[in-house]
Amino acid sequence: MILNHQKITYPLLITAIISSSLLATPEKGLANSIIQLRGDVETLYTDIKENKQRYNSQMKSLSMQITDSEAQINRKTTSIKLAQKELENVKVKIQETSSGNTEIKPLVLNALEILEKSIKEGIPFMVQQRVSDLHKIKNDLNQNLITNEKALSLTWASYDDTIRVTKEIGLFKQQIDFNGKNVLAQIAKLGSVALFFSTPTNEVGYVVKENAQYKYKHITNPEDIEKIVTLFDALQKQIRTGYFELPNALVLQGSK
Template sequence: MIYHHTKILSTLAISFTLYSPLLQATSTDELAKSIINLRGDVENLYSQVKENKQKYHAQMKSLSMQSIDLQAQINRKQTSLKLANNELKKIKQKIQETSNGNKEIKPLVLKSLKLLEVTIQEGIPFMVQERINSLHKIKSDLNAGLITNEKALALTWASYDDAIRTTKEIGLFKQQIEFKGQKVLARIAKLGSVALFFSTPKDEVGYVIKKDTGYEYKHITDPKDIEKIVALFDALQKQIRTGFFELPNALVLQGSN
């Protein structure tokens, strides 16, 4: 029995002795393959780093060139602005020198602008804010020295001419109106300074009447009156400004009736 165990141990020892070199050889091959793979990975990573480094330098170079170009543009703009400011100073000085000989014109112009603004506000509500804004621009340009007293006088005179023309003008226009508590862009049929009819995008029609507190856009619901107003808009659309038209009693100065 002892002999049998000894024989088995001897056999195992011989087998292990024979297998051990094979294990060592296999481990060595795998290690070599692993090292080769790692070397390949390192080379790939190095190539990527080199490529990214080149891209980074190219981007930095491009950004640097863009920065230089932008700085040059800024310098040109600053130079142009400086020249424009200098030119503006010269023009203002020239305007001031020209206006000094006619100082009495400026108070007259300012007074006339104020009177015309009141007239526009009290008159038929046609493009009121736009017309007043043009008067304010004349006033601000005059006070800022951007126009001469004579130029301001000419512009004021033209504004008076425009106001007179408005009292006679008949035609179709578009303007924003206050209707049913909302701002609405409506079509306007203006008959001089006598009457002003409107038509909303929802085909609601009416006319303007003057109240003690200002003007009101009165909505018309009577089918016959609606038909008359629609006929007026159609005629003006066809450039028909003369002839007989039957219209509702829409005189601006009719009061609250």
């Protein structure tokens, strides 16, 4: 009887141990999950806190920038108002100073018109820039930004510059209308007599005036090309005197 009782007891004990182990395993996994979730929550809370601090710092920085920009705008606005007021005062002073020489103004304006016409009809050298300078004198005079005497002085200087251009020999760069395109070319100017050009693609030629229009004539003859290249080389070396054989490139060639 004792032996039979022991055989029944062992299976029951093993079953109890296995059941206890199965019950303990889910509880341990649940505890680990709770710990991990708590860690994740703390990490998220830390990130939120850091992002909030970063956002507050950015907002503070932007607020300071806005305040600084508004201050700069106010300073600029004040500066513009002061400049405009000063400009008005200068205009009044100029008008008062020039009131005794009102007869000079129409003479100056007429002289500027004559000079502008002369520049446009003359050799096509820096025409746009030179005419723009004359327009500035005229506009400043009409807006009372300069006195009549100052305008007369500037006009006289412009006439001197025009005379200098008619005598000047040298190399320059300017935009030309070559084959229907605006090209920045090197210019060899011989006073007001002749003007040769060389494009960035090494095409050469000279200016002629036909039917009151200036044209940039392209040269393809090898002998004439060599003559023009020799001229450019000499001017590049600051050689402005001597004997040069050149193509027939007088500005008035072919004029009617």
